[in-house]
Amino acid sequence: MRDDILISVENLKKYFPVRRGILKEKKYIEAVDGVSLDIHKGETFGLVGESGCGKSTLGKCIIRMYDITSGEIYFKNKEIGKLKSNEIKSLRNNSMQIVFQDPYSALDPSWTVAKILSEPLMQKKASTKECIEKGKYLLNKVGMNEMDMEKHPYEFSGGQKQRIGIARALMANPEFVVCDEPISALDVSVQAQVINLLKDLQEEFGLTYLFTSHDLSIVQYMSDWIGVMYSGKIVESGYSKKVYENPLHPYTKVLLAAIPSIYPEKRKEGIPLNLEILDDLSNVHKGCPFVYGCEYAEEHCRECKPLLQEVQSGHFVACFHYSG
Ligand SMILES: Nc1ncnc2c1ncn2[C@@H]1O[C@H](COP(=O)(O)OP(=O)(O)OP(=O)(O)O)[C@@H](O)[C@H]1O
Ligand code: SF4
Ligand SMILES: [Mg+2]
Secondary structure, rough: OOOOEEEEEEEEEEEEEEEOOOOOOEEEEEEEEEEEEEEEOOOOOEEOOOOOOOOEEEHHHHOOOOOOOEEEEEOOOEEEOOOOHEEEEEHHHHHHHEEEOOOHHOOOOOHHOOOHHHHHOOOOOOOOHHHHHHHHHHHOOOOOOOHHHHHHHOOOOOHHHHHHHHHHOOOOOOOOOEEEOOOOOHHHHHHHHHHHHHHHHHHOOOOOEEEEOHHHHHHHOOOOOEEEEEEEEEEEEEHHHHHHHHOHHHHHHHHHHHHOOOOHHHHHHOOOOOOHHHHHHHHHHHOOOOOOHHOOEEEEEOOOOOOOEEEEEEEEEHHHHHHH
């Protein structure tokens, strides 16, 4: 494996068991279904897709908040998919963190900011003095005041809470941070500030991100590489500019059409999405998951699954329309 790859995922599956129907039959939600990807050091891998496609589950599997069903996850060439719980704890304390979507529920309301920020370092047996000094330093870095250390989360706006969440994620000097829809719960007026803050911190600390969002334009702005996720699978991936400027998969075109864009000419390229049909995914298990939303669908799309294939340099798509 190449040295500039920090995270490598191979054929990752995460199935959640659920009980359905009057007989409470055991079934599985295939939240992540055979995903492979590489994330390069110091870069951002942007994961985009609609609600429920598996973005958070994939991020949480990679940092081992979830046990995986099968597949392999490598961090710096070391397989971490099957680590035991004490090893996972050490990995997360030292190398991997997450910024959650909802800053309102991510912070314990009864704790002061000082305690919230100290907790990740306490896990590493740091002294109180070290925790407080680092906490003040990072609060400054995220554009807040060290006087805020003694306040509680309810005393802050959503954007400020998310800044505290970002500072907390950076306390233990992680190399890899999952930014799981970090701006979607925020007021539009502060979204750009938080995005630019994440970019600045990435440059200053050499961070590697997995950034998730359902908004293709934000993912494009943030990312070096984009993975488009649909129904637990990556259906298109490639250099950010290529995917955004020349989307190939019919579903990516739908995502582009959904952007409340200031570029109306881009919107025309999209096709309408029939959500009612897409909700009923039980019939498409055999073939392409997007078959009922796709204007190019042919008979074999219902029978066979298209594999992700490189159709142009640095641009992959899982669609028979391109690969035959
Ligand atoms: N703990 C769980 N138990 C059972 N099913 C789950 C669990 N977590 C997620 N799922 C299911 O897995 C699928 C993927 O969920 P996930 O939260 O990863 O989607 P997402 O792309 O992050 O969506 P959103 O954009 O709404 O955050 C969904 O069908 C969801 O209902
Ligand atoms: S494989 Fe077929 S159904 Fe699926 S996106 Fe491509 S053309 Fe459409
Ligand atoms: Mg999510």
